[in-house]
Amino acid sequence: MASIVSRGFTGRRDPEAHRLPPGQYRTVGFPVLSAGHTPHVDLTNEWRFSVRNVAGQERSWDWRAFQELPQEELTRDIHCVTGWSKFDTVWRGVSVDTLLSGLELDGAWVMAGCYGGYTTNMPLADLTGGRAWVVHEFEGAPLDPAHGGPARLLVPHLYFWKSAKWVASLQLLEQDRPGFWEDNGYHMRGDPWREERYS
């Protein structure tokens, strides 16, 4: 395709452009994008996180029990479908592998459910193998509610809407089903390197 040149546009070259998936630009801020308002979840009395398989087997934790699980600290680049990427974000939380251990994995798909009603779906394979976490600290401080605190899912190799804020549960599914944004035109998987933005 002959490229359409925008006359007079020079742009700003990023020396680390190789870390940017196609169509992304780097931000140093941390923009917020969500569908509803920010729910505030009381840690002592209300917060609970659970994983469930298709057969109905469930494991769940209150905040204190969750803090006693093995914690990992990780540094990752994140990529939002609206175009921004943020490099070297630092998180602390529990690996999804740890959360799913002991559960019979009887479905190949997962629906994440959240306080506030948001949902998002993805293949189980994207959540396992040390590629996904439930995180509760960002850059060394408790995760701000606007960014998904008390705890959010973190799946940094997929577009950031899959990293559901205010996550409350992971439900295994036998068949893939669209979550909130997926039902509103977004891609079922959302790999930024394949630019899987919209369905």
Added chain:
Amino acid sequence: MSAWRAGQIVSARRESASGRTLRIRLEEPVRARAGQRIDVRLTAEDGYQAVRPYSLSDIVGPQLLEITVEEVVDGEVSPYLVRTAQPGDRLEARGPVGEWFTWDASVAEPVQLIGGGSGVVPLMAMLRAHRRAASPAPMRLLYSVRSPAMAYYREELALAPEQLRAIVRHVYTRDAPAGYDRSVGRLTPESIAEAVLPAQEQPRVYLCGPDAFVDAVAEALLVQGHPYARIRTERFG
């Protein structure tokens, strides 16, 4: 995902000190709904490309869309679109996208639009679509903006409610025009309650603006009895 389409800027107008509306003609028709956004891609002479999303401010026709761009200090794309680009210049567009934060004439219920700063842009597309369709649904716009100089769509939003088919209320957070009879400052639960369609009329609310603005207004609306499911929000950080 829809493909990139060639487009050409056919006209441009200043909206404020830092905002500008571009009318873009697309090579092919698209199906656009008020509230949606498009991705704009710019290509430099050497092939370097940059992409940014912009809300539509008007859907003039299937091949004629408008965006209003607020210049971001130290931005890469917005300074070009606000200051450099001229009618005749070319770009590419993809989309429109977004199915959630949209309005069309099939929505019969009353509509309350609430915008903070450049968050008014997708709401303006809704207001214009509502006017063009001569929709009988009651519509109000509450627009929180720093000062008259920062306000978008000044002439159009000053039209009489019968012409606009909507009731518009500006709230100024820093400087107000002469003759403004309310106190200057951010929206409060009281000023929101006074300006918006009451909860018992069951309006659908579209709320767009900076994150803290959206959170504060949504909180006030919930307290005033607007159910969570009726409030649609879009935010930027």
